[in-house]
Amino acid sequence: MKAFDYAVARNPAGLAAALKAGYTLQAGGIDLIDLLKTGVEPSDRIVSMAALDEYRQIEVTKDDLRIGALVTLQTLAEDESVRTHAPLVAAVAGSTASAQVRARATLGGNCLQRPRCGYFRSAAFMCLKKGGHQCFAWEGENALHSIFGGGPCRITHPSSLAPVLVALQATFQADNGSEATAYAADDFFRNTDQNLSQEHNLASDQWLTSVHIPLTAQQAGHVEIKPRAHYDWPEASCAAVRTAAGWRIVLGHVAPLPWRARQAEAWLGDRTLQDPAEAREAAALAVADAEPMRDNGYRVRLAQAAVRRALLQAGGHPAEGLT
Amino acid sequence: MNKVTRNWMINGTPHRVETPPLRRLLDVLREDLRLTGTKEGCGEGECGACTVMVDDEVVLACLLPAGQVPDGAEITTVEGLEKTPGGRLLQEAYAEKGAAQCGICIPGMIVSSYALLRRGPLQAPDAIRTAHAGNICRCTGYKKIIAAVEWAAERWPETVTPTE
Numbered sequence: 436m437k438a439f440d441y442a443v444a445r446n447p448a449g450l451a452a453a454l455k456a457g458y459t460l461q462a463g464g465i466d467l468i469d470l471l472k473t474g475v476e477p478s479d480r481i482v483s484m485a486a487l488d489e490y491r492q493i494e495v496t497k498d499d500l501r502i503g504a505l506v507t508l509q510t511l512a513e514d515e516s517v518r519t520h521a522p523l524v525a526a527v528a529g530s531t532a533s534a535q536v537r538a539r540a541t542l543g544g545n546c547l548q549r550p551r552c553g554y555f556r557s558a559a560f561m562c563l564k565k566g567g568h569q570c571f572a573w574e575g576e577n578a579l580h581s582i583f584g585g586g587p588c589r590i591t592h593p594s595s596l597a598p599v600l601v602a603l604q605a606t607f608q609a610d611n612g613s614e615a616t617a618y619a620a621d622d623f624f625r626n627t628d629q630n631l632s633q634e635h636n637l638a639s640d641q642w643l644t645s646v647h648i649p650l651t652a653q654q655a656g657h658v659e660i661k662p663r664a665h666y667d668w669p670e671a672s673c674a675a676v677r678t679a680a681g682w683r684i685v686l687g688h689v690a691p692l693p694w695r696a697r698q699a700e701a702w703l704g705d706r707t708l709q710d711p712a713e714a715r716e717a718a719a720l721a722v723a724d725a726e727p728m729r730d731n732g733y734r735v736r737l738a739q740a741a742v743r744r745a746l747l748q749a750g751g752h753p754a755e756g757l758t
Numbered sequence: 759m760n761k762v763t764r765n766w767m768i769n770g771t772p773h774r775v776e777t778p779p780l781r782r783l784l785d786v787l788r789e790d791l792r793l794t795g796t797k798e799g800c801g802e803g804e805c806g807a808c809t810v811m812v813d814d815e816v817v818l819a820c821l822l823p824a825g826q827v828p829d830g831a832e833i834t835t836v837e838g839l840e841k842t843p844g845g846r847l848l849q850e851a852y853a854e855k856g857a858a859q860c861g862i863c864i865p866g867m868i869v870s871s872y873a874l875l876r877r878g879p880l881q882a883p884d885a886i887r888t889a890h891a892g893n894i895c896r897c898t899g900y901k902k903i904i905a906a907v908e909w910a911a912e913r914w915p916e917t918v919t920p921t922e
Contacts, residue, residue: 441780533806536818
């Protein structure tokens with residue numbers, strides 16, 4: 436690895452000053468260190484926020500569950516209040532990556548990690564997202580690329596927690612040292628036609644401080660389909676949550692951002708899925724506008740299965756999804 | 759290039775380390791301290807060969823900048839396991855079950871085993887498999903590794919006694 440200048444922020448003001456000076460933010464470091472090693476992240480000045488313990492808190496209020504951005508996946512999986520008030524979040528955190536990664540990886544880092552596209556991650560390809568002229572996935576190997584969201588860049592969003600948080604209508608809290616900003620779930624992640632260089636809406640001087648999850652879910656289900664049960668990237672996932680306002684069905688790992696299946700949401704309306712057949716109908720609608728490429732057509736069916744199984748789980752018929 | 763100074767307890771022995779803060783813990787262990795039991799496999803956090811314990815957590819030494827390991831941390835590498843009754847039981851278990859083939863994954867694998875078993879009785883039926891999911895064996899010898907950890911779990915901790 437090349438040499439770096441490394442600073443540790445002792446308070447939010449110090450972090451703000453470092454970011455304004457052009458330092459790159461490090462939380463758990465799981466993704467950043469890889470990006471530095473391959474040169475995809477060109478920064479040679481890193482500021483760690485790991486010492487800011489105020490971002491490791493978990494708090495329950497009467498309206499929501501507030502989780503600090505530096506809470507590790509392992510803590511998310513084990514913490515009683517997360518397991519009680521956001522069981523989907525605890526379950527997903529506990530099944531993501533490996534024990535070694537979960538011990539260091541943070542909630543914020545999981546949501547903000549860079550895409551796993553092989554062209555993006557390889558220093559040999561100057562792809563569109565890195566400032567080049569083309570997205571190689573359109574004509575190249577594209578089994579693991581997007582089936583929703585169009586272009587111009589066909590990454591899939593890598594986070595397992597993000598689709599769950601969007602389904603739960605979480606708000607993403609950010610700060611820049613002088614002003615706090617709350618991003619609504621639907622206004623935090625960005626498609627590649629809105630922003631090519633990053634997958635979220637944070638400004639360069641902002642950092643994520645916490646995620647607030649409203650305690651309004653009445654029914655919820657979540658399914659990830661992975662080649663291997665442990666320590667593998669999902670090829671499709673779905674989080675389905677019903678509140679008094681209706682359903683939110685969010686697909687993961689199939690689009691450049693957590694992808695809402697709005698047709699399926701609209702069709703379900705305020706149904707509570709007493710009839711398992713409704714899940715099949717909604718799942719078909721969820722993938723109706725998929726746009727697969729040469730190698731990833733199979734993931735349309737995986738996404739459809741994920742939606743159906745997540746809805747069946749939410750409806751209290753989990754065994755039906757296995758047929 | 760700035761350097762940081764850290765005082766760590768490594769395998770029960772105090773060490774004072776001075777290093778550029780973004781140097782990998784793996785390099786500090788292997789190159790500065792000659793603790794070469796910890797292996798580098800992929801160097802990208804995929805394979806788990808570099809697994810060590812920092813305090814009570816298993817971490818990947820190839821992804822952990824030394825500067826992020828706080829002063830006073832307790833670090834346990836494979837070399838430290840034989841100083842503990844549980845580590846010696848695991849050595850015996852891995853040998854008894856023939857769990858090592860080429861062996862490159864074993865230093866990380868056995869640290870994961872140790873970290874799991876020292877947390878107390880296994881809670882979930884697939885706890886052993888889950889705890890080792892981040893350790894890849896290129897010889898695909900998982901069955902005997904799992905059998906070794908089960909063997910050690912059955913004997914942990916009542917029958918564990920210092921053996922030298």
